[in-house]
Amino acid sequence: MLGHDVVRDARAIRRRLGAVLSGERSLYWKLTARENLEYFAALYHMPPNETATRISEILEAVHLAERADDYVEKFSTGMRQRLVLARALLPAPALLLLDEPTVGLDPQAARDLRERVLQVRDEGRTVVLTTHYMEEADQLCDRIAIVDHGRIVALDTPAGLKRSLKATEVVRLELDAPAATDAALVERVAAGGTVTHRDCENGSLHLTVHCDSARELVPLVIDVARTVSAEVRNIAVQPISLEDVFISLTGRALRE
Amino acid sequence: MNVADIAGDFRAFGAAARKDWRILRRYPGSFISFIFWPIALPLAFVFQAQAFAGGREDTAAAFAARTGTNEIAGFLFVGWSAYMWLSLILWGPGTSLRTEQIRGSLEAIFMTPASRLVILFGPAVSHLIWAAWIFVVVGLALWIGFGVTIGPFEALRASAVILVATPALYAIGALFAAVVLRFGDVHALVQGVRGLFTAVCGMSFPIIVLPDWGQTLALALPPTYLIADLGAVLLAGTELGRIIGDLAILTGMGVVLALLAVFAFKRTERHARRGGRLAQY
Numbered sequence: 221m222l223g224h225d226v227v228r229d230a231r232a233i234r235r236r237l238g239a240v241l242s243g244e245r246s247l248y249w250k251l252t253a254r255e256n257l258e259y260f261a262a263l264y265h266m267p268p269n270e271t272a273t274r275i276s277e278i279l280e281a282v283h284l285a286e287r288a289d290d291y292v293e294k295f296s297t298g299m300r301q302r303l304v305l306a307r308a309l310l311p312a313p314a315l316l317l318l319d320e321p322t323v324g325l326d327p328q329a330a331r332d333l334r335e336r337v338l339q340v341r342d343e344g345r346t347v348v349l350t351t352h353y354m355e356e357a358d359q360l361c362d363r364i365a366i367v368d369h370g371r372i373v374a375l376d377t378p379a380g381l382k383r384s385l386k387a388t389e390v391v392r393l394e395l396d397a398p399a400a401t402d403a404a405l406v407e408r409v410a411a412g413g414t415v416t417h418r419d420c421e422n423g424s425l426h427l428t429v430h431c432d433s434a435r436e437l438v439p440l441v442i443d444v445a446r447t448v449s450a451e452v453r454n455i456a457v458q459p460i461s462l463e464d465v466f467i468s469l470t471g472r473a474l475r476e
Numbered sequence: 477m478n479v480a481d482i483a484g485d486f487r488a489f490g491a492a493a494r495k496d497w498r499i500l501r502r503y504p505g506s507f508i509s510f511i512f513w514p515i516a517l518p519l520a521f522v523f524q525a526q527a528f529a530g531g532r533e534d535t536a537a538a539f540a541a542r543t544g545t546n547e548i549a550g551f552l553f554v555g556w557s558a559y560m561w562l563s564l565i566l567w568g569p570g571t572s573l574r575t576e577q578i579r580g581s582l583e584a585i586f587m588t589p590a591s592r593l594v595i596l597f598g599p600a601v602s603h604l605i606w607a608a609w610i611f612v613v614v615g616l617a618l619w620i621g622f623g624v625t626i627g628p629f630e631a632l633r634a635s636a637v638i639l640v641a642t643p644a645l646y647a648i649g650a651l652f653a654a655v656v657l658r659f660g661d662v663h664a665l666v667q668g669v670r671g672l673f674t675a676v677c678g679m680s681f682p683i684i685v686l687p688d689w690g691q692t693l694a695l696a697l698p699p700t701y702l703i704a705d706l707g708a709v710l711l712a713g714t715e716l717g718r719i720i721g722d723l724a725i726l727t728g729m730g731v732v733l734a735l736l737a738v739f740a741f742k743r744t745e746r747h748a749r750r751g752g753r754l755a756q757y
């Protein structure tokens with residue numbers, strides 16, 4: 221990693237590594253923001269004559285300069301998470317590890333943090349981010365590895381992963397159909413795309429279909445429904461997302 | 477490891493101690509307990525001893541013959557203050573590690589280039605301030621309450637005894653820290669060991685009153701030498717040369733326990749890191 225052996229040169233690697241791992245609770249709430257960073261500056265072996273300046277710069281970068289001398293216990297969750305990011309950036313790391321950095325944040329704080337991550341990436345640092353939020357991965361990542369049961373099952377750019385489904389849109393259908401006609405209905409809808417999910421709930425048939433063009437699939441569905449005396453209750457069309465890729469690859473819904 | 481790493485570790489050591497001290501003094505309530513307990517705990521034993529002795533001179537003489545001092549209050553205050561310091565050390569490294577683990581900061585700390593031993597013992601240094609505080613409170617209580625004065629030379633000799641005993645005691649603390657990383661909790665073990673020390677190491681009695689097996693066990697434990705030697709230099713005016721054998725044993729125990737602690741901690745730390753247990757609690 222970074223040109224070092226991870227076992228023999230662990231210290232050399234840790235010197236160039238920043239990490240956001242356990243979120244806001246990993247801070248010392250009875251210390252001020254500045255005191256938290258002073259402690260970690262010492263742990264990172266930062267020269268004492270550089271510490272104060274570096275801490276001021278980092279606090280400025282995460283918009284916490286005005287609250288530098290307040291106890292962390294007085295901070296909001298978003299501010300604490302920004303301070304955790306500041307701590308990770310303290311050693312100017314070549315590699316930054318972010319473990320679900322936006323969990324528990326309100327939308328505004330999450331967006332702010334994501335913008336900071338993009339800034340870090342634009343500075344030329346490598347960012348390794350784990351997340352269950354597929355939109356976040358899509359927005360922030362140049363390459364995404366989908367991990368299932370500890371194994372990488374896909375590794376590509378967001379666009380490449382979506383292309384791997386060989387479809388551009390997802391159509392979700394809800395139909396009221398006589399039970400005996402379900403199989404025939406599904407078979408004929410499959411002519412217009414790939415049926416990736418099928419279940420019955422409260423007498424309604426729910427289908428998820430991946431297709432190249434919803435404009436072509438929807439008329440087909442309506443025709444098929446008419447011929448088997450089924451009623452189309454709902455049609456939703458969305459572009460293929462990373463969540464669809466994830467489910468397609470792992471066969472499971474998110475957060476199971 | 478180069479000179480810059482060593483210098484960095486020294487600064488990190490100081491920063492860890494300073495961080496813990498800052499947090500500690502932001503909970504001012506804890507100061508009250510550190511005034512109350514160093515006086516209340518031994519005082520209860522002093523009254524108990526007075527009740528058992530019944531004011532008879534022969535019982536006081538028997539006590540003096542067995543302990544080398546006729547200062548019953550001094551003997552008990554020194555024994556219990558050593559016990560309180562011991563408790564701080566035994567709890568210190570393991571508890572600070574456990575606290576970091578529960579807080580979620582342990583992984584972040586272990587991701588820095590600072591030595592693990594700095595992280596382990598840095599916070600425990602702040603406990604030395606409490607230890608000094610305990611000994612000052614006890615000294616004042618003995619002087620004001622019982623007229624027992626401790627001179628500067630006695631205090632210096634006691635400091636030397638404490639210095640010699642420190643590696644062995646901190647090594648035991650580090651062994652507890654290894655248990656924390658391996659099993660996640662250390663309370664039951666610390667309570668057990670603290671109970672053993674209380675029962676056989678002579679905090680409130682001379683170990684000569686123990687059965688033979690108890691004395692053998694006591695002589696295998698570092699606190700026994702610490703407590704006996706502190707009593708000897710503070711209350712009986714014993715010169716360090718007279719207890720040089722005890723100090724040599726304490727030094728030897730310190731070396732063996734420190735090596736054992738470093739080995740155990742490195743093993744368990746690697747196990748915890750690979751098993752993802754640093755952030756579990």
